[in-house]
Amino acid sequence: MDAKKRKANETEFDSWSVDDNGGRIYCFEINGKFGWKAKYLKEVDKDETTIRFWQEICAFAGVLHLQNT
Numbered sequence: 258m259d260a261k262k263r264k265a266n267e268t269e270f271d272s273w274s275v276d277d278n279g280g281r282i283y284c285f286e287i288n289g290k291f292g293w294k295a296k297y298l299k300e301v302d303k304d305e306t307t308i309r310f311w312q313e314i315c316a317f318a319g320v321l322h323l324q325n326t
Contacts, residue, residue, distance in 0.1 A: 262305035270299065279303035 258279075267273070270283035283299045296313045 258303060259305045262301075266299065266301065266305065270297075280308070281305075 266281070266283050270285045273281045273283040275281055280300065280302045283301070285297045287295045287297075289295065294315045297310075298313065299310045300308045302308055
């Protein structure tokens, strides 16, 4: 496990959950001023290596839009 990467991720993201394999999913949420919400999520393995990064956007009608990067 890379302690320096873990500390940086914990500082950058608001919350996280731990999976069964020791990896984590970090989450950062933004509330827009016109009613929408966006979540930025980052999945890492137990060594803090990024597996994927994506955003989820909830528009006015509660519709969830996903975008992988």
